[in-house]
Structures are given as C-alpha cells and as structure tokens.
Amino acid sequence: MTLDELFPYVIRQLPIGVCVVNPEYNVVTWNNFFAERLNITEQEVHGRTLADLFPQQFAFLKRKIDSAFLLNHSSFSYWEQRPHVFQFQSSRPITGEETAMYQNIELFPLSAPEAAPEFVCIIVHDVTVQASYYQELRRMAGQLEQERDAQKELLRKLKETQSQLLQSEKMASIGQLAAGVAHEINNPIGYINSNIQSLKDYMQTYTQYNQSLMQLIDSTGLDKLIAQKDLLAEEKQINYLNEDIWDLINESLEGAERVIAIVRSLKDFSHVDSSEWCYADITQGIENTLKILQHEIKYKAIVHRDYQPELPLLYCQPMQLNQVFMNLLVNAAQAIEDKGDIYISVQTPESGVLEIKVRDTGCGISNEIQQKIFEPFFTTKPVGSGTGLGLSLSYGIIKQHKGDIQVSSQPEQGTEFCIRLPIVDEPTDKGM
Structure with a gap:
C-alpha cells in the first residue's frame, strides 16, 4: 500500500473527529469518529447539510465556519465555554460509565497555497477525562475551602484574646x-x-x-x-x-x-x-492623621471640618486615639465609590464631654451589619483586603478612655461614627 493509499485510511481511523464541509455547509466527508456515533457512513453523509444533521447546533457551527472562511484562519471552542457542541456519548476508561462527551472543537480552512479557502475542516477532541479530572479538582477545592472556613472559626477565639x-x-x-x-x-x-x-x-x-x-x-x-x-x-x-x-x-x-x-x-x-497618657489637642491629632492619609483620601472625598474654637485639651493616649481616627477615616474613604464628602466635627455639646463625629457620603451600612461591625474579625471587605480588627480595636481604645462610640447609617445614604470622651483631670485609673 502506498502512502497516498494509506493516508485516507489513517484519517478514517483517527481517535478524533474529522469532518470537512464546503461553503454551503454541506458535508464533503467525515471519518469513523463521526460515522460510528451518528450511525451514518461516510458515503451516506456526503452532500448533506449541517443544518439537517445538527439543527440545534447549526447556528453556532455556521458562525464558526463563516469566520474560518472569511478570515482564513483557525477558530476554537473549548469545553469550559461550550461543553457539548455535538451530542456524543463518551465512556470513561476506568468506570465504563456512559456520559455526555466534553469536547474541544477546532475549525481551520483548507486551501491550496495562496488561494482562498475551499473547505473547512472540523476537528473534535474528546476531553471528557480531562474535564472530569478538572471538575473533581474543583469539587475538592470547594471542600478544602469549607474546611478552611471551619478552621478559621476554630482559631477565632484564640485570635480575639491576642x-x-x-x-x-x-x-x-x-x-x-x-x-x-x-x-x-x-x-x-x-x-x-x-x-x-x-x-x-x-x-x-x-x-x-x-x-x-x-x-x-x-x-x-x-x-x-x-x-x-x-x-x-x-x-x-x-x-x-x-x-x-x-x-x-x-x-x-x-x-x-x-x-x-x-x-x-x-x-x-x-x-x-509622648506615647503615654498626657494632655493633647485632639484636632491636631486629626489633622496629622489627615496628612498621613492624604493620598488615600484626596482622590475620593472633600474633607469638611467643623472644630469648635478653643477646645479643651484631653487627657488621653494620643497615639491610640490617632489610630482610631485613622481607622474611621480610611473606612469613610473606602465607603465612597467615586467622589464624595467626609465631614469631621469636634465639639463639646455638654460640660465635661468631648464629641468627635466622622460622617461620609458613602454606600452606608445595613442594620444587620451595624450590629456586627465592632465584633473582632468581622469584615465586609474581600478576602485579603481587611482583617476585621480595625473597628473592634477602635472600640476597645475608646472604652479604655472611658468613652463611647456609636454608629448611625442607612444604605446608600452614608455613615456617621460618633465618639464621646470624658474631659477630666488626670485620672488615677487610666484604664490600662
């Protein structure tokens, strides 16, 4: 047998699907891969259209074939995008279980050198085994994710104490x-x-x-x-x-x-x-914090200040309170999606009380989330973007200063945090 005689035989016996069509979408030939699965021989299929053979898939196949003819280069369809172009069955080699065949499809033009394409060849690869392995890996990854969440919950109490x-x-x-x-x-x-x-x-x-x-x-x-x-x-x-x-x-x-x-x-x-307890100007601490956060805030919000004149100094741990201001201002900036406003107010609404308010025009917080925001490790940010400790630690710092912190918010209407701190002479019990 010569090579020219052997080549058509090889094409017919290939373990992949081979189907050749003309510009009118008529099948010129196909190999045993197609013939055995559709019970239509190579001789019987000659001249029949894809619209007749595959009515449900014809619109998709027509678009791909037209692209190959028009652009004169290959086009592809991967199983993850379109798993079952042809309704073929496949047997898994280990279990023997019959299942719908997952397919990678390649279409490429056939033509003489430097000539327009005369035919398009459709190649079908059976990737059922690879797809099943991938899906099993994805299932196992989901299971591992659940186990990871369970482990995180087990570690939560330990992290709270730390x-x-x-x-x-x-x-x-x-x-x-x-x-x-x-x-x-x-x-x-x-x-x-x-x-x-x-x-x-x-x-x-x-x-x-x-x-x-x-x-x-x-x-x-x-x-x-x-x-x-x-x-x-x-x-x-x-x-x-x-x-x-x-x-x-x-x-x-x-x-x-x-x-x-x-x-x-x-x-x-x-x-x-002065990292220990001392008298400090709260507005100066807020202004220093704003300077540190200038790059984070300036593209998101305009800051509006309302500082009462001649505010009394507060006996406090300035470094700790600055961390609270930083957490509130960062959260305010991140709550604003495009461009908005941040309002900062420092007043003495009553004798012996210093009140600091930080309000933004961001996305707001639902009532359900408001009940949890001061809990350790609670966060609405994507994984890796936040620890969930910022507001919890801020709450603890305010409580150490014998103060109180409250939140008021409505979805899509912004959020306001209100801190109330006692103005006292140097205490004997500093709460630390």
Missing part, C-alpha cells in the same frame, strides 16, 4: 518607625533643602551677572559681536533655560518642604515623645 496585645505592639512599632524615619530623612532632606536654597541664591547672582554681561555686549555697538551673542543664546536656548531653571528650583524647594511636613506629621501622629 488582638489587644497585637495592637499595643503595633503602636509601639509605629512609634519606633516614626522615630527612625524622622532621624533618617530629616538630616538628608535638611541639607537638600539648604543646598537648593543656596543654589537659588547663587542663580539670582548668576542671572544678574548674565544680564549685565549681555547689556555690556549690546552697549559696545559691535554688530558682529552682538550677532554672535544672539546666535549663541539661540543655539543654547538660553531664554528657555533662564525661565525653566527657576521653575525647577521652586518645585524642588516645594517638594523638600512637603517631605519635611510629612515627616513632622508622621512623628506627631505617632507621638514618639
């Missing part, structure tokens, strides 16, 4: 970090700022000298020398440089001042020098 200790360690670490940042950044940014300021002074002197020199050349009346001066200035773009260099110097000075302000705010926020 949360306050973790918070204390976190606050101490922030203080140490702030001290290190202040020390490491203040020195280089200080001499950078000083050097740029000196450069600015030098440039003023240089500019005056340069202008005097140009005027001196112009006063000579030597046309050739003046022309050379003007040509050189044009070639080197001196006029542009004289303008741009001042913008660069002023922007650099502004950037250095911003870094200095950020480091100062970070130090004030963490109160490295």
